[in-house]
Amino acid sequence: MTIVMDAGTLNEFLGIEFPQVAGSYRVETTGPELLTARLIVAEEHLRPGGTVSGPSIFALADLAIYCVILSRIGPVALAVTTNASVDFMRKPAAGVDLLAQCRLLKLGRSLAVAEALIFSEGDEEPVARCSMTYSIPPKRPETGGL
Amino acid sequence: MTIVMDAGTLNEFLGIEFPQVAGSYRVETTGPELLTARLIVAEEHLRPGGTVSGPSIFALADLAIYCVILSRIGPVALAVTTNASVDFMRKPAAGVDLLAQCRLLKLGRSLAVAEALIFSEGDEEPVARCSMTYSIPPKRPETGGL
Amino acid sequence: MTIVMDAGTLNEFLGIEFPQVAGSYRVETTGPELLTARLIVAEEHLRPGGTVSGPSIFALADLAIYCVILSRIGPVALAVTTNASVDFMRKPAAGVDLLAQCRLLKLGRSLAVAEALIFSEGDEEPVARCSMTYSIPPKRPETGGL
Amino acid sequence: MTIVMDAGTLNEFLGIEFPQVAGSYRVETTGPELLTARLIVAEEHLRPGGTVSGPSIFALADLAIYCVILSRIGPVALAVTTNASVDFMRKPAAGVDLLAQCRLLKLGRSLAVAEALIFSEGDEEPVARCSMTYSIPPKRPETGGL
Numbered sequence: 228m229t230i231v232m233d234a235g236t237l238n239e240f241l242g243i244e245f246p247q248v249a250g251s252y253r254v255e256t257t258g259p260e261l262l263t264a265r266l267i268v269a270e271e272h273l274r275p276g277g278t279v280s281g282p283s284i285f286a287l288a289d290l291a292i293y294c295v296i297l298s299r300i301g302p303v304a305l306a307v308t309t310n311a312s313v314d315f316m317r318k319p320a321a322g323v324d325l326l327a328q329c330r331l332l333k334l335g336r337s338l339a340v341a342e343a344l345i346f347s348e349g350d351e352e353p354v355a356r357c358s359m360t361y362s363i364p365p366k367r368p369e370t371g372g373l
Numbered sequence: 374m375t376i377v378m379d380a381g382t383l384n385e386f387l388g389i390e391f392p393q394v395a396g397s398y399r400v401e402t403t404g405p406e407l408l409t410a411r412l413i414v415a416e417e418h419l420r421p422g423g424t425v426s427g428p429s430i431f432a433l434a435d436l437a438i439y440c441v442i443l444s445r446i447g448p449v450a451l452a453v454t455t456n457a458s459v460d461f462m463r464k465p466a467a468g469v470d471l472l473a474q475c476r477l478l479k480l481g482r483s484l485a486v487a488e489a490l491i492f493s494e495g496d497e498e499p500v501a502r503c504s505m506t507y508s509i510p511p512k513r514p515e516t517g518g519l
Numbered sequence: 520m521t522i523v524m525d526a527g528t529l530n531e532f533l534g535i536e537f538p539q540v541a542g543s544y545r546v547e548t549t550g551p552e553l554l555t556a557r558l559i560v561a562e563e564h565l566r567p568g569g570t571v572s573g574p575s576i577f578a579l580a581d582l583a584i585y586c587v588i589l590s591r592i593g594p595v596a597l598a599v600t601t602n603a604s605v606d607f608m609r610k611p612a613a614g615v616d617l618l619a620q621c622r623l624l625k626l627g628r629s630l631a632v633a634e635a636l637i638f639s640e641g642d643e644e645p646v647a648r649c650s651m652t653y654s655i656p657p658k659r660p661e662t663g664g665l
Numbered sequence: 666m667t668i669v670m671d672a673g674t675l676n677e678f679l680g681i682e683f684p685q686v687a688g689s690y691r692v693e694t695t696g697p698e699l700l701t702a703r704l705i706v707a708e709e710h711l712r713p714g715g716t717v718s719g720p721s722i723f724a725l726a727d728l729a730i731y732c733v734i735l736s737r738i739g740p741v742a743l744a745v746t747t748n749a750s751v752d753f754m755r756k757p758a759a760g761v762d763l764l765a766q767c768r769l770l771k772l773g774r775s776l777a778v779a780e781a782l783i784f785s786e787g788d789e790e791p792v793a794r795c796s797m798t799y800s801i802p803p804k805r806p807e808t809g810g811l
């Protein structure tokens with residue numbers, strides 16, 4: 228499948244559409260197989276003990292999976308998550324960013340399925356595994372002017 | 374099963390252990406069947422269009438399920454989510470809080486399973502459904518002095 | 520929501536459309552809140568030790584959820600499971616049937632979400648919890664003759 | 666991690682411990698990264714139209730994940746599935762076997778997590794994706810005689 232939005236274009240899109248979160252996340256690379264995204268870990272993502280919170284891990288997976296879909300279909304702001312399954316497997320390392328490696332498994336007309344492995348930067352063992360289904364709205368008919 | 378932490382005690386515990394999030398969440402009621410918890414929706418939980426974000430819904434379910442477990446076993450700060458499954462079913466209403474109705478399904482020695490339905494306050498149709506497994510650390514042996 | 524297929528009609532439908540499995544499963548009751556279905560446990564559903572196998576529990580949940588959807592929309596043989604999440608919580612009792620209590624959470628135009636609790640007959644604690652999403656094919660246009 | 670049970674040993678173990686299903690499944694290969702297993706598709710696994718049923722896909726994933734765990738820890742018959750999440754993405758091809766490619770993501774003292782992609786033999790696009798958690802019973806203490 229062709230990549231229609233690369234990392235730079237995706238980051239620009241996130242900055243415009245999701246200004247509240249765009250400062251914390253960055254798409255690093257896109258490719259035919261994998262998209263990688265980063266959570267720039269800050270105070271707000273931490274739990275006592277310095278570990279990244281579950282909801283922050285979920286948010287990173289959600290963003291990476293959203294972006295891997297957009298990288299193939301273009302800027303569809305209205306795609307929404309319908310299902311998510313997460314396994315939290317190891318405690319994230321304190322003081323380092325999280326990276327998501329995300330793979331698109333199915334891109335149908337109305338549903339897309341992708342999975343992500345989440346790593347503490349520099350570690351080889353995944354912190355979490357996530358799979359999600361997105362519902363993609365039907366394409367609006369091209370209109371001649373209005 | 375006996376309730377060993379009620380809503381007031383749980384909210385106090387959250388305020389001490391999780392000061393970063395305690396302002397946004399509140400346990401409303403505990404009981405033999407259901408625990409209810411509230412997300413006090415603020416700007417930070419919203420997506421464009423005024424709808425509550427997926428990660429905020431996840432965070433509410435996670436907190437409610439954590440609290441329903443603590444309500445039976447007491448203040449075990451180290452219980453951790455190992456698995457979560459979420460179905461996002463409807464768009465949350467804009468400008469109202471979210472409520473989680475949470476039920477404990479299993480409380481084993483090392484694993485607990487619970488589920489939560491999430492509602493926009495005032496609506497009868499659930500916004501989301503979530504089930505989670507928590508790993509409960511083994512009780513530390515009582516030591517005589519050290 | 521109105522029930523358009525009751526237990527008798529659903530069992531008749533299963534016997535015609537799914538003759539390979541219809542002998543093992545039976546819809547017991549339908550209602551505005553709950554559908555209950557039974558797995559008539561036989562040798563083929565057992566694992567060593569006399570306990571019902573995981574795939575048999577999955578199959579019962581899948582059938583009950585399929586039927587709760589049909590009970591509202593009528594005989595749509597082509598509805599298919601797109602996602603399933605199961606928590607296996609207790610060992611089923613040996614030598615007794617399994618019962619599924621199933622609740623429809625969302626019935627959209629193209630996706631339906633339902634959940635089921637599975638019990639060993641006579642036990643109050645659930646053996647398993649399951650939630651599934653079904654994709655419902657668009658209605659075929661009414662044709663005038665062919 | 667070292668492989669302590671290879672494909673031949675796993676198949677022998679399945680034949681002894683699970684004689685009811687061993688004829689339908691076969692571990693094909695084991696390795697440091699992937700285990701592959703086959704469902705020898707027969708009449709009993711089919712739905713109308715000749716497609717493999719959801720419970721049969723679930724059963725293949727369950728068996729492959731069980732075997733990838735055993736390949737690292739040896740013959741522990743009592744390991745049990747505690748959680749499963751499945752995405753059914755494409756209709757299996759009629760008349761061909763299914764293959765599971767399975768990867769171990771975490772092997773802890775009491776919980777193991779693995780994922781499997783399921784393919785119709787000869788196809789490159791996965792039919793389904795599955796992740797499961799297994800609970801591993803604690804090792805019985807070595808006893809000197811009794």
